[in-house]
Amino acid sequence: MKRMERVAALINILTEHPTQVYTLQYFCDLFGAAKSSISEDIQAANNSIKISGFGFLETIAGAKGGVRFIPDISEENIKILQKEFCERLSEPSRMVGGNFLYTSDIFYDPSIVRRIALIFAKKFRKCEANYVATIETKGIPLAFMVSHYLNLPLVVVRRDAKISEGSTISINYFSGSNDRLQKMSMSKRAIEPNSKVLIIDDFMRGGGSIVGMSEMIKEFNGKVVGIGVAIASIEPEKKKVDDYTSVVFLGDISLENKNIVLKSNENIF
Amino acid sequence: MKRMERVAALINILTEHPTQVYTLQYFCDLFGAAKSSISEDIQAANNSIKISGFGFLETIAGAKGGVRFIPDISEENIKILQKEFCERLSEPSRMVGGNFLYTSDIFYDPSIVRRIALIFAKKFRKCEANYVATIETKGIPLAFMVSHYLNLPLVVVRRDAKISEGSTISINYFSGSNDRLQKMSMSKRAIEPNSKVLIIDDFMRGGGSIVGMSEMIKEFNGKVVGIGVAIASIEPEKKKVDDYTSVVFLGDISLENKNIVLKSNENIF
Structure with missing residues (x-):
């Protein structure tokens, strides 16, 4: 799976389910990728989401941590x-x-x-x-x-x-x-x-x-x-x-x- | 603006407004890019959207043409x-x-x-x-x-x-x-x-x-x-x-x- 496809799919999943927390492990399993790669993907996804102006990604630290999409309006x-x-x-x-x-x-x-x-x-x-x-x-x-x-x-x-x-x-x-x-x-x-x-x-x-x-x-x-x-x-x-x-x-x-x-x-x- | 950011922003805009048609020109103006680049971006966006399983992009030919996101469920x-x-x-x-x-x-x-x-x-x-x-x-x-x-x-x-x-x-x-x-x-x-x-x-x-x-x-x-x-x-x-x-x-x-x-x-x- 190409990097761009992974980032885009990640955006799609997160934005379809606003405010819902997804663990990094969820995406590791889904895409068959390492946590370090997924972390980079999340960073890239966040930059892109911010450009479109509909919200941003929030990362939550700790055992119950993960990432979620927060809808926003300028x-x-x-x-x-x-x-x-x-x-x-x-x-x-x-x-x-x-x-x-x-x-x-x-x-x-x-x-x-x-x-x-x-x-x-x-x-x-x-x-x-x-x-x-x-x-x-x-x-x-x-x-x-x-x-x-x-x-x-x-x-x-x-x-x-x-x-x-x-x-x-x-x-x-x-x-x-x-x-x-x-x-x-x-x-x-x-x-x-x-x-x-x-x-x-x-x-x-x-x-x-x-x-x-x-x-x-x-x-x-x-x-x-x-x-x-x-x-x-x-x-x-x-x-x-x-x-x-x-x-x-x-x-x-x-x-x-x-x-x-x-x-x-x-x-x- | 990087290619990946453009593709992701395009996905974000289209999926936030299901079934609504956007002209290629709209994205050309928004991203300051040529039509040929936007066409490639749409292709890449479509591949990514299909992977996430929430729908697909449909291109509409002609003067009133453009692209839209069709929601789907497997x-x-x-x-x-x-x-x-x-x-x-x-x-x-x-x-x-x-x-x-x-x-x-x-x-x-x-x-x-x-x-x-x-x-x-x-x-x-x-x-x-x-x-x-x-x-x-x-x-x-x-x-x-x-x-x-x-x-x-x-x-x-x-x-x-x-x-x-x-x-x-x-x-x-x-x-x-x-x-x-x-x-x-x-x-x-x-x-x-x-x-x-x-x-x-x-x-x-x-x-x-x-x-x-x-x-x-x-x-x-x-x-x-x-x-x-x-x-x-x-x-x-x-x-x-x-x-x-x-x-x-x-x-x-x-x-x-x-x-x-x-x-x-x-x-x-």
Whole structure:
């Protein structure tokens, strides 16, 4: 096997499985090569990955050591994503009345979802979460891509308890967006007690459903270690949660106001 | 820039954006290299990608031509995935009563979802779909990964019409699993008229919800060009749809029957 083929195959394996640690021995066996050669290959692979701008390799020392691919997104590409995201969100045809925007096409579009997910994967890389959690429905692809990049299981909180979820814990919470009491439920099998959870969602107005999810996680003796929302509304300025990260901010979208205002968050990191 | 770095960066860019066509000129500009060099790099990249087993490069001739990464999964890896999938599904603790299994952890686990998605991406590579569609909730990550691999937008059919979906079309259908009439709705903005749609879902028993989705797609003058379900139940043998592909088959799971029977589908292709 030629050197170049080995390096490229190594890149392919690592980038297909973000954040997952592979031992040097794994590659020695796979390629029939010595550890010293594999070490050099990893160095070459890292240089190449850095050029493409999608991440970098991290080597972990010690008995459980190895190498893994950490996905990344450059500041420049974050700005490009934010600009594109704002432009798409500000299309007037998205207004559906009642202070709501049609955003499903964007949150189900792999080309934009994977870049927003990269931002959150970068932001919450070191938060040591055991799970990524979201509430159905529109944030699921985004949360799933974050869980893919961080190599974590995803948990989806449901609006209604389903029989296929087994025993569930349900809580009621107040949603400002809908101006009413809502219910959410989560399977008792969904997370281990005392887990650390990263919450990812598509949209936050007052923060009611995020507070609801935090309450839910507390029911499992879990801890919220990060909150990422793709869009946060500018109003109300005072949210029910303080420590969250949004990619963009959305202004008033009442129908009288034909102009949808969007701003990039300049302080993600 | 060294040859190896160029090849590796090329692999990285192409594999991060499955099925998306890049012109040779794009790489010439990016790397400051001649077309003849880039052509050689693509050849080398293709050899390396094939070795890692995750896909291959396809070159497209003509003015709109270029190169793209086609994700793939080997027969051997399909068998490994099927075996693992069957083993996890047959854990007795999954039985939640009423002929239902708890499967959320599996369908929200990136390591298994991406491999099932690769099988469907391979199966339906040439079906010329314009959209991947699913019905909320558990199949969303799987359908989204298929849409990522095929570079297509995803459409999610909702159980209830939501205000943020704008005008919707709703239909009623009979669900055998729940033994009752159910409703599904889809935003009028979700798909263009006369589109070809690939349906992906986590589970099929009688096929009621798949028939419902097909009816829905007909309301948009669309056409179903493929149906992929991760799990199909063995009973009832006669489904409401004929032409579907499942990864595994699931036997009777009534609580009296402590043994959950699973079989790999040997005829996916």
